Amino acid sequence: MWGSDLVAKNPDFYHIYKNPWGDDEVVCVRALVPDYAILHVQEADIYGNARILGPSYQDALMARAAKKVILTTERIVGTYRMQEEPKLTAIPHFLVEAVVELPGGAKPGICYPEYLTVDWADHKAYQKAVKADEVKQFADKMLEGRA
């Protein structure tokens, strides 16, 4: 963060301390603690053990940072899947508050390898809905016939 005007601009977020092990100084960044992380995964069991079968970005980190985690998943699988390969469980159940089975839940975004490209028409419709304060109507339309 050295050399960034962001440090002076956001004193609530960045703080400069003397390095306890040296004569120089270090920039400390305040930890973000979201109330919720809502994460979409490929596979989860009913307890909230989740497997991310493609790029995981910072989902596992966010699951650890947030106070509560809500998972949406392409499919619910048996816990035996996790027991077969525990290393593939990116998020363990004790971090998770709720699991929602929601195939296509990352649309209009991407969920590897289920759907690989962004649906731009739906993405634009979403942007429009946000601007018009019509996100609920947009979501209802996306979920039509599923409830």
Next chain:
Amino acid sequence: MEFGKDYGKPEMFATAVMREIKDGEIVFHGLASSTPMVVMKAAKALGKDFTYVTLSDGVDHDWNRPPYVASTLTENTYTGSVATFGLDEIFDLYASGKGDIAFLSCLQIDKTGRIAMSYVGGDYDHPKLRGPGGAGSATLTPVTKRTIIWKTAHDKRTMVEHVEFATTSPAVDKEFTLITPLCIFRKPVGEKLLKLECIFPYTTVDEVKENTAWVIDETEVPVMAPPTEEELAALKKVDPNNILAFEF
């Protein structure tokens, strides 16, 4: 190779970026970086032996698979990877001094290498243009051995006299490079200002000066050799959908 016949500005730009990558290096590019993505695939096709880490977690993905959209957040930079290594791990890796190159871009830049990524115009709370912010650039620039800013526009709106609010700026003890469609500027280790290092075959120092808002002291600099047949073939091979053209 002849400009306008065998190659254009995108190919020269891509070649200049490609020539920065050396064997044995660990190389990263950021989000929305279709140009360095194509360049890094082409560098792999040329046989350069470096490690390619990306935001999509993939380490050394299968570069043979051509990109089909100008996005760097798809399976295209993941499928065929030999390992996964997330952005949080990449930040840690670079913070520990093990990262060689970070390809980053900017909204504006000045002669000291101050970069605007947060906003341009107005002030921080009421900007005229809000940028993507500085997760990557502010974190990586101070710790990366060689930060390379790629910018596909070269004009006085972009190469400004002074950046008002710097999302990041170079460390004195690190090399810092700016590549544009006209030339390469470089700040060597131990120095504070960007110097004009070389120009591309189809331009002149005068044209570079006319399109740069800061004062360029150099009067005579070398002209970089045009792309070779092999370099152009590598670009063509990895990019049949011409994603490279997207940024130009």
